[in-house]
Every structure is written in C-alpha cells, then in structure tokens.
Amino acid sequence: MITGSIASRSAGNQHFGFAFWSSQELYSKKLFALLICVVLFREVDCESSKTYKVPRRPFEAARLDQEMKLIGEYGLRNKREIWRIGYTLSNIRRAARELLTLDEKDPRRLFEGNALIRRLVRIGVLDEDKMKLDYVLALKIEDFLERRLQTQVFKLGLAKSIHHARVLIRQRHIRVGKQVVDIPSFVVRLDSQKHIDFSLTSPYGGGRAGRVKRKRAASAAGGAEEEEDDE
Structure with a gap:
C-alpha cells in the first residue's frame, strides 16, 4: 500500500512536471517563485509609474529661487x-x-x-x-509650461489672473472644443488652441446664472414689487 501510494504520487508529480518532489518541497518552491514574481512586479511597476524625480540637492539656493x-x-x-x-x-x-x-x-x-x-x-x-x-x-x-491650459486661458483674456484661470478650470467653466476640461495642466495642441472658450453651461458663457446672482436678482425683483405696491 505504501509503495503504491508513493508510486502514484511520483506519477502525479511527473504528470505536472515536478518529478520526485514532496508536498512540502512543492509548497516551498511555489512560495519562493511567488515571492520572486511579487518583487519583480513591484520593481517594474515602480519604474513605469514614476512621473517625477525629486532633486538630489533639496536645498540648492539657485534652483529653489527658480x-x-x-x-x-x-x-x-x-x-x-x-x-x-x-x-x-x-x-x-x-x-x-x-x-x-x-x-x-x-x-x-x-x-x-x-x-x-x-x-x-x-x-x-x-x-x-x-x-x-x-x-x-x-x-x-x-x-512646456506655456502650453498648459491654465496659461492659455490667461493669455486669451478669459481670466483676470493666472490664479483666476486655475479656479475657472477647476470649477468646469472652460472647454476645449466641445469637451469641458477641468485639469489645469492639460497640454493644449496648436490645432485646439483656437477652440478654448467658456463652457456652454457656465454663467460666463451665457448659461444659467450662479446661485448668488439668482438670489440677488430675486431680491431685487421683490424690492421693486414692494415699491410698486406702496405707490
């Protein structure tokens, strides 16, 4: 019986390509291979997902000023x-x-x-x-900074300042063509530069007025009606 079980196990291991390996050896080898895959994946993933590099000298005066x-x-x-x-x-x-x-x-x-x-x-x-x-x-x-959407919005006169341009973009008031873009670092192509404008749903582009403006208009209309009633 024992000889038959050993023979059947070795035959099964040979079928899967692991000849004469015990269950403990198979488990340790699989675990080691899994750890290697995890380490390699982390190294490759870190290299491919890197988007910026920290300066080597963090307190370089000339670079900090620039x-x-x-x-x-x-x-x-x-x-x-x-x-x-x-x-x-x-x-x-x-x-x-x-x-x-x-x-x-x-x-x-x-x-x-x-x-x-x-x-x-x-x-x-x-x-x-x-x-x-x-x-x-x-x-x-x-x-490259000149081609950012934030810079282009300010240079086209759609914003009062460069910081105002960022606020307009983040609040979805700016569109490029028919697409509303809310990313200030969006790189504008030359053929898309002439299509930068206010969004159609934005109050700046003829859309519905904002909450504060609607409230003021309603209060002004109510005051005018009261004056007419007094007369």
Whole structure:
C-alpha cells in the first residue's frame, strides 16, 4: 500500500512536471517563485509609474529661487508640477541624445526622430522652423509650461489672473472644443488652441446664472414689487 501510494504520487508529480518532489518541497518552491514574481512586479511597476524625480540637492539656493519664480509666474500648485515636467523633458532629451549618436541616414534615427519632432511641433513646444534634434536639446521647462491650459486661458483674456484661470478650470467653466476640461495642466495642441472658450453651461458663457446672482436678482425683483405696491 505504501509503495503504491508513493508510486502514484511520483506519477502525479511527473504528470505536472515536478518529478520526485514532496508536498512540502512543492509548497516551498511555489512560495519562493511567488515571492520572486511579487518583487519583480513591484520593481517594474515602480519604474513605469514614476512621473517625477525629486532633486538630489533639496536645498540648492539657485534652483529653489527658480522654482519659486516659476510657481508664481505660471500659478502652479506645488513644486511637483515642475518636477513632473522636468522628468518628462529629461526623457525627451535622453531620447534625442541617443538618436544623435546614430548616423543621419539610420532608419531608426529617421523614424523615431521624425516622430518625436512632429509630436513636439503638434503641441506647440517646438517651432516648425526648428524641426531638428539639435533644437530638442535646447528645450526648457518654460516651453512646456506655456502650453498648459491654465496659461492659455490667461493669455486669451478669459481670466483676470493666472490664479483666476486655475479656479475657472477647476470649477468646469472652460472647454476645449466641445469637451469641458477641468485639469489645469492639460497640454493644449496648436490645432485646439483656437477652440478654448467658456463652457456652454457656465454663467460666463451665457448659461444659467450662479446661485448668488439668482438670489440677488430675486431680491431685487421683490424690492421693486414692494415699491410698486406702496405707490
């Protein structure tokens, strides 16, 4: 009986590809493999989900002054918005530098370089007369900040200040085309820039008046009726 059970277990293990392994050995090996998968998944997930990189020197005076200037000029919420753009810009520069090391007639440089340049021109970061990889290396954080929806709303005269533009966007008063956009960091393309306007449901765009304005109008109408009754 014992010999038969061992033989049947070994046959079953061979069927599943684990020949001559006991149940404890199988459990330990499966657990070890599961731990390896979890660790690898966490490493890959952390790398793919990274959106910004913290500066190595947190108390660098020149960088701190520059960041505070950008926050005030473009109405940013915090420094992470600057770091996020800086991280994206560093990846773009890295790709451009890698392509510049290749030959000018290399198929990869022609294909990936043209795709990168066309994308930057489409969002208005790069001018059409500077469609070369050398000009990509000269891009700055300010070039991307200029294409934010918050900046465009202020420059189009729809808001009184850069901070007012952020409030209008967050309160869903701004649309791009037919779509209402409530993200101040939304990157506006060149072909969408002329379609920025107030939302059709917004009081600024001819929609229903706000609660305070309706209340004041009702009180004013009630006061006028009382004056007519007194007369």
